[in-house]
Amino acid sequence: MISAVQxxxxxxxxxxxxxxxxxxxxxxxxxxxxxxxxxSLIGLSLSLYLLYEYVLSSSDxxxxxxxxxxxxxxxxxxxxxxxxxxxxxxIGYRLRKSYLKN
Numbered sequence: 001m002i003s004a005v006q007x008x009x010x011x012x013x014x015x016x017x018x019x020x021x022x023x024x025x026x027x028x029x030x031x032x033x034x035x036x037x038x039x040s041l042i043g044l045s046l047s048l049y050l051l052y053e054y055v056l057s058s059s060d061x062x063x064x065x066x067x068x069x070x071x072x073x074x075x076x077x078x079x080x081x082x083x084x085x086x087x088x089x090x091i092g093y094r095l096r097k098s099y100l101k102n
Contacts, residue, residue: 016099025099027092027095027096027099028092028095028096030096032092033089033092033093033096036085036086036088036089036092037086037089037093039082039085040082040083040085040086040089041086043078043081043082043085044079044082044083044086047075047078047079047082048075048079050075051071051072051075054071055068055071055072055075
């Protein structure tokens with residue numbers, strides 16, 4: 001694969017062209033992959049910290065079961081989202097590595 005530049009293409013992707021079959025593909029840049037990785041790791045750590053701080057270490061009886069359940073569900077949604085972004089960053093990195101090794 002060789003790097004191919006086209007007019008009007010967005011800057012957040014790199015374009016590659018296969019010399020054998022002339023297949024054209026866009027892959028994410030290192031900046032995008034790094035920002036996905038860092039955002040997901042920071043988000044995961046913040047979500048898990050807040051879950052621990054407000055739910056698991058809460059010995060206060062003023063926190064009701066409904067509040068605990070609601071916060072656990074919200075944090076679970078955030079964790080699932082951040083794990084998905086981390087997964088997409090890993091897939092993008094693997095794709096980028098496979099294109100650049102040739």
